[in-house]
Amino acid sequence: MLVTDSSTIKKLLxxxxxxxxxxxxxxEDAVSYRVASYLQEKGYRIVPVNPRAVDQLILGQQVYPSLESLPFPVDIVDVFRRSEFLPDVAADYLKMSTKPKAFWAQLGLFSQEALDMLEDAGVADIMMDRCIKVDHQMLVEDDTNLACEI
Structure with a gap:
């Protein structure tokens, strides 16, 4: 289900x-990097997923080529891919051996097809067109300087 209520999002975060x-x-100038850096500074373990960067470390972390290749469970899958790729990412999410608590598509990203796939599979917490950094600042940090840095 597409989640929009603040209490559910805060609990998840x-x-x-x-x-x-x-x-x-x-x-380092990419929005995804700045958001991930912020989340890492707030204590989250960041797991980079980028098939074009598997030979690198990002934010000091090993990069994985796909969600399916992750050898450990994650709580949230946060997506920085264009909207037309969300159904592919949703399909990969659904193939994960241990299902995360939530599927999150960043600000400006939405796909009805991906939403339908995830809902049909019973994924309870789906966020789309929301910035995880802004939600964290607003709901967890209660920061008045909100910016997704796009």
Whole structure:
């Protein structure tokens, strides 16, 4: 179900520890990198997923080529891929051996097809077109300087 209520999102962010970020760029000027860096500074374990960067470390972390290749469970899958790729990422999410608590598509990203796939599979917490950094600042940190840095 598409989640929009603040209490559910806050609970998810407070209870989660590990976030796989699909499309995390190794470029420090990229929005995905800045958001991931913020989350890492707040204590989350960041797991980069980017098939074009598997030979690199991003934010000091090993990069994985796909969600299916992750050898450990994650709490949230946060996606920085264009909307037309969300159904592919949703399909990969559904193939994971241990299902994360939530599927999160960043600000500006939405796919009805991906949403339908995830809902049909029973995924309870789906966020789309939301910035995880802004939600964390607003709901967990209560920061007045909100910016997704796009």
């Amino acid at each position: 407070v209870e989660s520890k590990t976030i796989a970020i699909v499309g995390l760029s190794p470029r």
